[in-house]
Amino acid sequence: MMVHGNDGATALVGQSPRMRQVMRLVEKLSRCRWPVLLLGETGTGKEVVARAIHNANPVGPFIPIDCSALVGPLMESELFGHVKGSFTGAVATKVGLIEKASGGTAFFDEIGELPLDMQVKLLRVLQEKEFRPVGATTVRHSDFRLIAATNRDLAQEVERGTFRRDLYYRLNVVPLRVAPLRERKEDIPALIAHFLECYGENHTMTQETLDAMLSYDWPGNVRELEHCIQHMVAINSGPLIHVADLPTALQNHVLTRRGQGMAAVAAAAAIAEPAPRMAPRMASSALPTPPVMRLTDMEKNAIIQALDYTKGDRMMAAQLLGIGRTTLYRKLKEYGLSR
Ligand SMILES: Nc1ncnc2c1ncn2[C@@H]1O[C@H](COP(=O)(O)OP(=O)(O)OP(=O)(O)O)[C@@H](O)[C@H]1O
Numbered sequence: 001m002m003v004h005g006n007d008g009a010t011a012l013v014g015q016s017p018r019m020r021q022v023m024r025l026v027e028k029l030s031r032c033r034w035p036v037l038l039l040g041e042t043g044t045g046k047e048v049v050a051r052a053i054h055n056a057n058p059v060g061p062f063i064p065i066d067c068s069a070l071v072g073p074l075m076e077s078e079l080f081g082h083v084k085g086s087f088t089g090a091v092a093t094k095v096g097l098i099e100k101a102s103g104g105t106a107f108f109d110e111i112g113e114l115p116l117d118m119q120v121k122l123l124r125v126l127q128e129k130e131f132r133p134v135g136a137t138t139v140r141h142s143d144f145r146l147i148a149a150t151n152r153d154l155a156q157e158v159e160r161g162t163f164r165r166d167l168y169y170r171l172n173v174v175p176l177r178v179a180p181l182r183e184r185k186e187d188i189p190a191l192i193a194h195f196l197e198c199y200g201e202n203h204t205m206t207q208e209t210l211d212a213m214l215s216y217d218w219p220g221n222v223r224e225l226e227h228c229i230q231h232m233v234a235i236n237s238g239p240l241i242h243v244a245d246l247p248t249a250l251q252n253h254v255l256t257r258r259g260q261g262m263a264a265v266a267a268a269a270a271i272a273e274p275a276p277r278m279a280p281r282m283a284s285s286a287l288p289t290p291p292v293m294r295l296t297d298m299e300k301n302a303i304i305q306a307l308d309y310t311k312g313d314r315m316m317a318a319q320l321l322g323i324g325r326t327t328l329y330r331k332l333k334e335y336g337l338s339r
């Protein structure tokens with residue numbers, strides 16, 4: 001499942017129940033102007049979701065405002081603009097981001113980084129729809145839809161006094177949590193296919209590589225997965241991506257798994273091979289060489305192998321595959337393997 005932005009630039013890839021729920025909300029939210037607060041770990045796709053909300057029904061511009069990049073004395077002028085001559089270096093009048101967003105969407109990324117004095121000013125814009133550029137004597141107007149994102153616990157920041165309670169209530173009208181990738185591993189094959197399409201024309205990967213990616217926890221979430229594909233495509237010369245092409249973090253993960261003896265059969269078959277490029281495990285008997293397979297077929301295969309290995313123990317198979325039990329049940333149904 002994919003939600004495309006009308007400019008084609010933003011695609012929300014994923015089909016897990018959690019991602020579908022996000023997509024449904026995106027559709028709904030695109031039709032109103034309520035503030036949205038996106039929550040989630042780094043790399044989960046908060047900005048993609050923000051853009052998707054705007055793009056599903058684009059009114060006015062989408063202005064990203066990275067609060068973590070707004071530092072020092074120029075912050076206020078970046079946000080609110082300034083008039084010519086208001087301070088040394090203000091050689092021309094500058095329109096701030098708040099004014100640029102008028103009539104459209106302002107995306108306040110990392111809103112938890114906004115210092116308290118700027119929080120007060122932002123609150124005023126949200127309440128009164130007005131602000132004053134640095135050095136200006138009159139107020140100006142700006143009315144925009146606000147989407148904010150954070151990977152911090154803002155409620156806790158409020159308790160600590162580092163984030164204003166009144167602003168928090170204003171932002172927290174519709175909180176939308178984007179789940180970490182490890183809690184929606186069903187999205188991994190679709191994301192791999194998506195990024196392979198973006199970065200690696202005609203590339204495909206061995207079953208074992210897919211296994212490793214499905215069982216890894218992705219602490220850097222979708223961004224880490226995207227970088228992983230970029231890395232593998234960049235260093236791989238042929239069309240088939242092998243375990244040896246994985247970045248270090250995943251290599252370590254593979255080694256740990258091997259150490260735990262979780263894939264003893266697979267290890268015996270191929271992992272210890274000195275030249276894995278020549279004989280990926282899935283290329284055995286029935287398959288032609290080179291073993292280029294659809295990702296869904298790879299997934300189905302992985303499930304069959306896991307069940308085979310665990311002699312039908314679904315609980316253990318799910319563990320080996322690095323997915324939840326309910327996900328495995330759903331996939332068994334999808335692939336007609338549920339008997
Ligand atoms: N569902 C998705 N479909 C397609 N691409 C995605 C998806 N989720 C994330 N990405 C990609 O992963 C990368 C990280 O996403 P994004 O920048 O939106 O994360 P973030 O939650 O804003 O992270 P941070 O908190 O570090 O800013 C981007 O390149 C984005 O295109």
Ligand SMILES: [Mg+2]
Pocket residue numbers: 046047109149
């Ligand atoms: Mg971001």
